[in-house]
Amino acid sequence: MVNVIVILEIDPSKIDEFLSVALENAAASREESGCLRFEVSQDTTKPNFFALSESYADQAAMEAHYTTPHVAKWREKSPSFVLNRWAAKGPVL
Numbered sequence: 075m076v077n078v079i080v081i082l083e084i085d086p087s088k089i090d091e092f093l094s095v096a097l098e099n100a101a102a103s104r105e106e107s108g109c110l111r112f113e114v115s116q117d118t119t120k121p122n123f124f125a126l127s128e129s130y131a132d133q134a135a136m137e138a139h140y141t142t143p144h145v146a147k148w149r150e151k152s153p154s155f156v157l158n159r160w161a162a163k164g165p166v167l
Contacts, residue, residue: 075110075129075130075131075132075165075166076129076130076131076132076133076135076136076163076164076165076166077127077128077129077130077163077164077165077166078126078127078128078129078130078136078161078162078163079125079126079127079128079161079162079163080125080126080128080159080160080161081123081124081125081159081160081161082123082124082125082126082156082158082159083122083123083156083157083158083159084122084123084124084155084156084157085122085155085156085157086121086122088154088155089121089122089155091151091154091155092124092152092155092156093114095147095148095151095152095155096114096124096126096148097114098144098147099112099144099145099147099148100112100113100114100126102142102144103128103139103142103144103145106135106138106139106142107135108130108131108132108134108135108136108138108139109128109129109130109131109135109139110129110130110131111127111128111129112126112127112128112129113125113126113127113128114126115127133165136163
């Protein structure tokens with residue numbers, strides 16, 4: 075299993091736009107055969123900070139995820155609302 079954790083700082087004026095794209099991406103990702111989990115969480119103390127928590131069956135499933143149309147849409151739209159991004163990817167130990 076491979077986990078991905080992404081922390082995002084979103085432009086506060088574009089949270090609704092972010093949520094529209096992020097939740098659509100999450101829902102489509104959960105339909106992928108190799109995606110075990112894809113969650114979007116909002117920080118309760120900093121409402122423009124979000125975490126994406128993803129799990130894939132293996133490296134190949136994660137790589138396949140990055141070739142999907144919904145990820146292409148995410149990549150196209152996200153520069154307009156993401157201010158900062160931190161990510162960690164790796165196998166479950």
